[in-house]
Amino acid sequence: MADSLPFARHNPPALGAPLGAYSQVLEIPPGSATVFLSGQTPIREDGSVPDDFETQAERVWERIGIALAAVGLDCRHICRVVTYLVDPADAPVHARVRARHLGSARPASTGLVVRGLFHPAYRLEVEVTAARPPVHHDPRAR
Numbered sequence: 001m002a003d004s005l006p007f008a009r010h011n012p013p014a015l016g017a018p019l020g021a022y023s024q025v026l027e028i029p030p031g032s033a034t035v036f037l038s039g040q041t042p043i044r045e046d047g048s049v050p051d052d053f054e055t056q057a058e059r060v061w062e063r064i065g066i067a068l069a070a071v072g073l074d075c076r077h078i079c080r081v082v083t084y085l086v087d088p089a090d091a092p093v094h095a096r097v098r099a100r101h102l103g104s105a106r107p108a109s110t111g112l113v114v115r116g117l118f119h120p121a122y123r124l125e126v127e128v129t130a131a132r133p134p135v136h137h138d139p140r141a142r
Contacts, residue, residue: 007027007133008026026107033132035132037129040064041118061100064126071132075102082109083110085113086115
């Protein structure tokens with residue numbers, strides 16, 4: 001797979017520079033398949049939830065990777081991220097974990113601080129939209 005995907009990134013000067021690892025506007029190529037992931041939470045396979053925020057954030061991004069892999073994609077295919085945090089003080093830690101998983105990808109992004117999530121132990125939930133760019137076949141190739 002290529003190091004970069006054919007997503008056009010736009011950061012119009014009138015919007016200001018992004019404050020983090022995201023794009024103000026991300027355009028996916030025509031003919032791409034859009035993949036929507038449900039909000040991913042820090043729940044472990046055994047049903048437990050980590051106590052500390054960084055472990056919760058790592059688990060959320062591990063689950064995103066698992067979900068994307070189920071359809072043959074990875075974090076480079078993410079075009080939009082919506083992050084729900086219970087405590088805004090956790091944002092810098094989440095930004096570090098997210099950056100580690102996204103690498104050079106710069107999806108469009110929204111962050112919200114909410115009063116609570118579905119389970120009282122959850123401190124974050126992350127919702128992702130990804131895209132599979134179309135495969136162009138050369139009709140001359142055999």
